[in-house]
Each structure stands twice: as C-alpha cells, then as structure tokens.
Amino acid sequence: MRRLIVLAAAVASASSLLGAADAALIERGKAEEKRCVGCHSLTIIGSQRLSKTGWERELDKMVRWGSDIKDREALMAYLVATYGDGKPMPKPTLSADASASK
C-alpha cells in the first residue's frame, strides 16, 4: 500500500512538473505572438479557431511571407492551447461607437 502511495505521489509530481513545463512553453509562445504585430494586430489571431494542422499551415504561410518566428514550438503550443478548434468562439470586439449604442 505504501509503495502505491509513493508511486502515486511520484506520478502526480511528474505530471505537475510537466504541467509547469507546458505552462512555461505556452507563456513563451504568448510572448512570441507579440512579434506578429509588425504585420497585423493580435485581434485577428484571437478570432481564429484552428486545429494543430491548421495552425501549422498558417505559420508556414506567415514564414513564406517573411515572418521571423524565433520560437515556433512555443508559439504553436500557445496557439493550439488558446485558439484551438475546440475552444469556444470569442465575443465580437466592438468599436467604441458600436459599444456605446448597445
């Protein structure tokens, strides 16, 4: 029984470490995303909901168009975790005049 508890604790600790590593990777990806603003705002990224393959294709296109992505692994992790195809659609962003009329 004691052995089982030790094993469970070890698994939990490994998974928490893995979670921390993922979180760090995603955080790095979020920072990398800011590099996109030379060509377009981040709003358009946040409105997409794409699969991993879909995001890979988008990044391939951006690289062809001159984007200088330094940390692609982190950017991919961030995009899939934040704007993956299973995520709910965001609420529309309204301009100030439209917001005022609501």
Add this chain to the structure above:
Amino acid sequence: MIVHNDFPEDLESLPEYLSTWITPNDAFFVRQHLPRPRTSAETHKVEVGGLAANKLSLSIADLRKLPQVSVPAVLECAGNGRSYFRPKMPGLQWTKGAIGNAEWRGPRLADILAKARASTKAQFADFDGLDVGVGKTPDFIRSIPMRKLQHPSTILALDMNGVPLPDLHGGPVRLVVPGWDGASWVKWVSRIELADKMHTGFYMNPAYRYPKNPVAPGSAAKPEDLDVLEGMAVKSFFARPADQTKVQLGTPVTLTGPAWAGEHNVARVDVSTDGGATWKTASLSAQGREFSWRIWKSEWRPAKPGYYTLCCRATDTAGRTQPIEPAWNPSGYLWNAVDRVGVLVEG
C-alpha cells in the same frame, strides 16, 4: 462596427445598419489586405500601360473631366459569413455584415480603355493599388477580364454616397466591379496594365478561387479544380429583428433586411416564422438599378407566446435560391444559407 483586425483595418457592419437602401459610409464594412497607403486626391496618379497604344498618366482631376456615371451597387466580401462554415477555416471570421450598398460615381473603364487605345490582344487588365505588403507579403493585384471592364457599370469610383471616396474605402480612386466579389474592387488604384493573360500572383491564384465541383467538408481541392470567383450568390438576411430578441405578445414585429443576387436580380423573398415549415412572400422595395440590393419586409403578429425560429430565403431571376447548407469550400467563400434568427415572444 465589429473589429476583426485593428491593423490593417478589417471592420464589419452591424446588421442594424443594413436595413436601408444606402449603407452610410461610416457604417460600411472595411476589408484591407495590406496596410492602408498614404496618398491624396491632389497628388494621386493612375498609370495605364501594357497592351495599349496610348499610355496614360491620369490625375484625379483628369478622371473627373471624363463623363461621370452613378452606379448604386452592393459590395460584398467573398468571405462574408465565413464564421458559419463547419469545419472552420482560417481567415476573417465575418458574420453577416461584410456587405453594403452604396452609390458609386466616376468614369467608366470603357472610356479610359478607349482613351488608352487598348489593343485587341488585351484580354485582361491587371489592377494594382498603392498598398504594399509588409515583408514578403504578396502585392495585391487583381486581373479583370475585358468583357467585364467594357460593361457600362464598371467604373473607377471617385465618390461614395455623394462625397469624395474616403481613403478607408480606397479613396481617392477604387475599381467598382458590380455583381462581383469585393476582392475585384481594387482600392487606391495606381496602375492598370493591359495584358493578354491573367496575372499569376497570389491574389489571383490560389486566393479567391472556388471549387468547380463541391468538395467534402474539411478536404482540400486540387488547384486545377478551382475557378476564379466572379459573380456572387443570391442572398438575404435579417437586419431586424436581431437574433434572440424578446418581444411582447400583441406587439406587431417588423421583419426586414436586404436581398441581392450578384449579377442577377432578386425575384422574391420568402419568410417563415415556424422554422421553415411554412413560408409567405415578403414585400420588396422597388427594383432599383441592377447590382444594387432590395429591402424586403414582412409584418408578423405572433399568435401565442413561445420561442420562434424565423427564416428568410431569396430567389433570383436566374432561378437560384438560398440553400439550407451552402457548399463547404476550403477558403470559406459565398456563404448564403437561409438566414435564421430566434425570437422569444413573452405573454
């Protein structure tokens, strides 16, 4: 406006601004592929070259000296409604409002091409604007076939709804290709190059192409199975009431919105207040000029409280009608499903 992109500007009109024949300039959708260039009506020039005997360099004042025609016409982004396709695809996630109807005014392309003495070998004109891509982003160049350029309603617009064309909408000069997708309506036009072949740049191929035959949702299409988009689909939607509106029993409800059909004319709009089980024909505003939209209207007096699904469906003079499910396509173009809104009638 719904802000899809702050830079470059991609802004969508709210349905409530789309219930009148003319869409005000301030409420008109904006779609920029590339950052907006800096230019002015005083310095801007349009160069005409390629397969033409008389090369031209026209100022805005020169263009205003040519005979001017007014063309009320719908401008719609090919990807309007893209957000409704499943599975989803990348691109601006437009809902209903990447569309508007304006009165455009300026000289006919046919007059400019005659002045340039276009060669009979010319099959296309390539239109380039002053906008340029960041990094290696391709330049936005569109080829329009001569048969469409010779149409008397194809113009270089200098005015929009009675005022000089705002630079947000391509001022001081943009191409107006009535009945065709918005990508053909090149903004800040600075060069017109006559050619015997279609331009091969990104914005002619693979962009703005549509499968010749429908493809399974989520699948790719071979490049040879795609055609250049030209005329637009038949379509109508609810400008009012908004989806998920609550109304009181006993209060009449006005159902209304625009209907249009690309290069064809709208023949009728039918509405349903029971999810499409039964339909009745809506009234239509007078037939304006071809290429502009008509406003449909129907009064509804709900008989009892409850939740209702309202539908509208346009049919055009070519016999086309809005489908329940438009053909999925890899770029998400030409969404024109029967439009639906939900209304809760409270007793």
